[in-house]
Amino acid sequence: MTGAAAVAGVVLAAGSGRRLGGRVKALLEHEGRPLVELTSGALRAAGCAPVLVVLGAGADEIQERASLGACRIVRNPDWASGMGSSLRAGLAALDALAEPPAGALVALVDQPWVGVEAMARVRAAFRSPASLAAAGYGGRRGHPVLLGADHFAGVAAAARGDRGARDYLRAHQDRLTLVECGDVAVPDDIDQPADLRRLSGPPSDR
Template structure:
């Protein structure tokens, strides 16, 4: 391996949080507004990106976007409304990358709002894989590729063309598999999704005033 590949490169890696999902399998509860540690889940996801070193964070909203803006505290974030969010993750990824094109960022570190088991340690590892605008990197969990994913700006146009439906960048990553740097994160994170009512038990309750956690509330409709 050459020194070029071993030496980290400077460049702005912006955080890109996809938070548009409507929670269809959660009875239509927007994922960004699910409560985690007493606050909307979108706040937690933004804090993770910032703690991992992303000074710039763009957040793509969709379902109940106006309510998310009203309830969530997201200071300093660029908020993008995706009117086509019901088409799937691909439309949100396209909207997010488009919002970064003239920002001066050299790469986008893409995370999903419904993965609270992935914290700053794993996110920072993937961010550190940046070398140049041609970098492609992704977290892996016991060898299986997952999120977050880092897209150097040289890939944004190609991803935007191929990102359709719920596949996101899957087709682009498959076609460029040899170029992806996998960053093992299974020792510091769990890559579960909050997709169904059963998954809601993974969300943590808010602490009491004395710092102790309150028992979680039963999900709506149960």
């Protein structure tokens, strides 16, 4: 199987933005568009199909206000338990597709400066369902993360709380390809009220 095989995109966008005073991160705007639109669009532009968006808090409002027509929506009723449940929901939805993909590129909705270039680089690391890769920033692992389908069950079993795939990736670091993206992306999260002003400016304003 080659890098041209089907690799889906998964956007984790279920959080409530509790530390942002309850402002749902998916609907925060950057460059005039909701973050969930930017992230899902970047995954599509990077060659991922289909693109799944995992929603939880504010799901109805997000579907009303964001343009996600080309995406498959996955609702995570257990979103309050942490990101791990959203990752499990996304991977389960991929496995349930009539034609499950050979891999998935997983991105976070609250990293607006991780765009198409970084996603395409990590997507290009796909070789087979055994592939495992992640973006690197100065040698430190970050997002997006590429999971070959052989890893879906193991990642889902290890994803608990807010840890996502972290424990699984650490346990399999000898098989992990780190794809340096620090020259094209900034892996900063939007987590605190002070971070909101950065959305109106370029990454250099972070």
